[in-house]
Amino acid sequence: MSFAKIHLETRGSAAIITLDNPPVNALHPSVAEEVLLALSQIAAQPAVRGVVIVGRGRFFIAGGDIGFFPSLDARTAEAYALGIQRMQAAFQTLDRPVIAAINGHALGGGCELAMACDIRIAEEQANFGQPEVRLGLMPGAGGTQQLPRLIPVGQAKRLLFTGRHLGAAQALSLGLVDEVVPSGHALNTALALVDEIAANAPLAVAQIKRAVDLGLTQSLTDGLKLEAALFGELFRTEDVREGVSAFLAKRAPEFKGR
Template sequence: MKEFNTITCSAEENIAIITINRPKYLNALNTEVLQELSEAVDFIAVNKEIRAVVLTGAGEKAFVAGADIAEMQSKNVLEAREFSSLGNRIFSKLENLSIPVIAAVNGFALGGGCELAMACDIRIAGSKAKFGQPEVGLGIMAGFGGTQRLARLVGAGIAKELLYTGEMISADRAYEIGLVNKVVNSVEVQEEAIKMAQMIASKSPLGVSFTKKAINDGVNLDLERALSLEAELFGALFSTDDQTEGMTAFLEKRQAAFKGE
């Protein structure tokens, strides 16, 4: 895969692993990180062999401790708006990738780091991980989707509490409120994320992709239109080789060999 300066991107069979690789700066997000993350997502999007992505941070201290304050401090109104828009475009690109993305959260996931994790489909946290949106303590607000995705994940009331107070919460509390899917021993976070990615990768790529589209698009629709979308996607899968193979394998009592076609 392509070499980057601030991230690494590798593949293990049909699982891609993206690592934010600035441990000296607690993997803080600057413009270069965001642009390289965008390139990595673009590369993965056209690689038909990859069926799931694990996203993590280098080192033991942080997944991503936030956006790079040293870069942000001197921005004017227009530059700050453009920086927010850049982050939102890239996080949305990650969120709308046709394959699932699992965040393996090791350490701090604060500000832009929490927002990056929320742009993933599934979040697995180490027991020592910490989450929060501390922007109000810096005289600003969440700008990479935090005000929107957090409310959608945990409800408006808890989201407002976390965003207004800037409170940092534990992995267990994040699990309680539905911000993370699972909490595991800190040394097992990436292993657990890869294990889940492998389980997903063993299923029908088209079935998984269409399911992701139904969820992501459906949450913005009223129930009647969302159910119509589900029926349309469900029907479309019956024109695929994956559907034929999956049901044939079930009836023949064997493991299906899906090709994503």
């Protein structure tokens, strides 16, 4: 399937989704729809062990498509926000890691999209923020919910109340991103990380992602019960037998995803 506002390619064990909505890769509903379609294709490809999302050019996503906003009313604005949230929910329900390779500005919807990913790798020139308040708006695609789950609540509120931007180094110090790399290196760093993850058992990776994401919405007691249940489920798989046998035999395991 061809896309108009994104590009989808497979490189090794990774699928790469490149956002391409010039001039600043604004997050229009059509972009979200295409990303959802791409994720559905990726989900049907077991050889793909991780997804990398990157922007074309100097921008990751520099915000929502503001030119589209004058056509919105209360009902359609809510529908727009829910549509973007559905795309982000698909990142979290995909049984493989989704990595943001942040190659430039990640503002508004771009920051929200990055926060919905499992891991964020930013280039040193990247810029982050939720500037919606400066337009009389508020974040609608997860900013008020994701940001205080990643950084201290007071810091999150300060960013949301002021619309300030953060550089990559400050974003790293707060925990908004997980790694900062030189300009031009985010994509290759993310691809190398997917390759590292791909050496492990895919079912175990999927269960780990599920345990972390669902556990964060539960009490510690319930999260620990979930972890134990998923731990037990893995003992139904061939990969556990292979991993343990390989360890005892001091050889490299050959995981099959079964």
